[in-house]
Amino acid sequence: MIDLFDASVVVLILTIFLCLYRVGRGPGVENRLIAVNTIGTKTIILLILIGLIYGRPIFLDIAIVYAMINFIATIAVARYLKEGCV
Amino acid sequence: MMNTLASIFVVIGLFFMVVGALGLIRLPDFYTRVHASGKCDTMGEGMMLLGFILYEGTSLIAVKMFLLVLFIFITSPTAVHAIMNVAHTCGTEPWKIGDERR
Amino acid sequence: MRENVVIRTISRISVPFIQVFALYVIVHGAVGAGGGFQGGVAFAASFILMFIAFGLSGVEKRLGKKWLMVYSIIGIAIYAGIGFLCLAAGGNYLEYGAIESAVGVAHLHGYLIDAVEMGIGITVMAVMVSIISDVMDRDGESP
Amino acid sequence: MSQYIVTFAVLIFFWYILSGYLEPFYIGAGIICCAIVTLISTDLLFLSNETSVLRSVGTFIRFIGYLPRLILAIIIANFDVAYRVLHPRMPIDPGIITVDTPFKNDILRTAFANALTLTPGTVTVEVVGGRYTVHALVREAAEESLLREKDMQKSLAHVFGEGEE
Known part of the structure; x- marks a missing residue:
């Protein structure tokens, strides 16, 4: 089971690089925003996987905080783009 | 038995995460990319977390993970909708068959 | 985005749970991840969500903008007060062991750490919210 | 008053799941x-002052009963999107369509918007009143499924206790 977790960490990091291509190339702000949001969701899973591999459940709390901040940041940036101010 | 089930869920979730990232690269314009990223990522995340819950067994950590699944299934479509709404308001034209990729 | 029904409703539903989670992070600073600063920032983040969903007036009615300075002073007073109590009990600044041996209660140490974390959390929350509300105030005039 | 009690009970339950400590200090702090x-x-x-607690609880229970069908629909929609992304020629024909619904309740509108985002090859772009602007990955199939999905609208309206005209 731990082997599977190790393998999934590697696969997830590779997919994050795929998303980084979209962040770098764009075009436009919306494409970058959706790519960053996707990277955020993959990071949540990565944090939980690290917690499971090393047997430290504290990482779950950090993952929850990350999910929260990811949501709030996406909404805030969207509002900034729409109305020109936060 | 439980571990086999858990690994099946984790592999399915991993598949959907990869499909989400591939869709982000392959699809021709912003609106269609949102489909891949919004649907497949939410689903993949949920599946992987379900696998972790089965691996963890009955404990408070599993319940916490279940709460995280609920939170993601509520907020992820909302974030996608917010981005989509912004693009629509700013006047991004959707891609049609025959247009070039953007 | 006050006119957008989806974002407004989801913000409404998730704000109370985010606030309870932030307070959990503050209180469990001694035994889990996080502590005063992280919890305070998460609490302030919930207010950002409220600003986005309801505008400035909704939050200021709820929290009371005049009281924000008072909150931050209370937090600093808790932090500094415990520090000086340690000095008065004959130890260094924030040396909890001094109070513990002076009073003679066994597990006072952990509770004192939690109290200091709460002071930090209250201060961080109040200062962050006042910064956000100043940034979001379009006219830039202070009340 | 009963709204405050229900909120407090839900939050204290949430606190216990998060914390897991039963010592008096942590319970008191909670x-x-x-x-x-x-x-x-x-x-x-609670969205308005008139919302009665009993009705909210009934809505919640009916919503849990509705979940399995939603999850099945989500899984089917995801395999569809995965097929279209992985197919070498990418058989997509995107377009924007509008759906009219008779919904009045805020939560009902939100639930339908998020269900549309997650299920049948569509993403909600804009909600104005009861009118949904939707971007579909395959326009014709989505129009067809949205016509068929009248029963999704009906079951959601039933869950939230709003009669359909």
Whole structure:
């Protein structure tokens, strides 16, 4: 089971690089925003996987905080783009 | 038995995460990319977390993970909708068959 | 985005749970991840969500903008007060062991750490919210 | 008043799941923190002052009964999207369509928007009143499925206790 977790960490990091291509190339702000949001969701899973591999459940709390901040940041940036101010 | 089930869920979730990232690269314009990223990522995340819950067994950590699944299934479509709404308001034209990729 | 029904409703539903989670992070600073600063920032983040969903007036009615300075002073007073109590009990600044041996209660140490974390959390929350509300105030005039 | 009690109970349950400690210090801190949050944000959780608690609980139970069908629809929609992304020629024909619904309740509108985003090859772009602007990955199939999905609208309306005209 731990082997599977190790393998999934590697696969997830590779997919994050795929998303980084979209962040770098764009075009436009919306494409970058959706790519960053996707990277955020993959990071949540990565944090939980690290917690499971090393047997430290504290990482779950950090993952929850990350999910929260990811949501709030996406909404805030969207509002900034729409109305020109936060 | 439980571990086999858990690994099946984790592999399915991993598949959907990869499909989400591939869709982000392959699809021709912003609106269609949102489909891949919004649907497949939410689903993949949920599946992987379900696998972790089965691996963890009955404990408070599993319940916490279940709460995280609920939170993601509520907020992820909302974030996608917010981005989509912004693009629509700013006047991004959707891609049609025959247009070039953007 | 006050006119957008989806974002407004989801913000409404998730704000109370985010606030309870932030307070959990503050209180469990001694035994889990996080502590005063992280919890305070998460609490302030919930207010950002409220600003986005309801505008400035909704939050200021709820929290009371005049009281924000008072909150931050209370937090600093808790932090500094415990520090000086340690000095008065004959130890260094924030040396909890001094109070513990002076009073003679066994597990006072952990509770004192939690109290200091709460002071930090209250201060961080109040200062962050006042910064956000100043940034979001379009006219830039202070009340 | 009963709204405050229900909010406090839900929050204290949430606190126990998060914390897991049953020592008096953490329970006491939990009670104080949940009381503060209840005072600040009860009116956020319940949409209006008239919403009766019993009706909310009934809605919640009916919604749980509705979940399995939603999850099945989500899985089917995801395999569809995965097939279209992985197919070498990418058989997509995107377009924007509009759907009219008779919904009036805020939560009902939100639930339908998020269900549309997650299920049948569509993403909600804009909600104005009861009119949904939707971007579909395959326009014709989505129009067809949205016509068929009238029963999704009906079951959601049934869940939230709003009669369909």
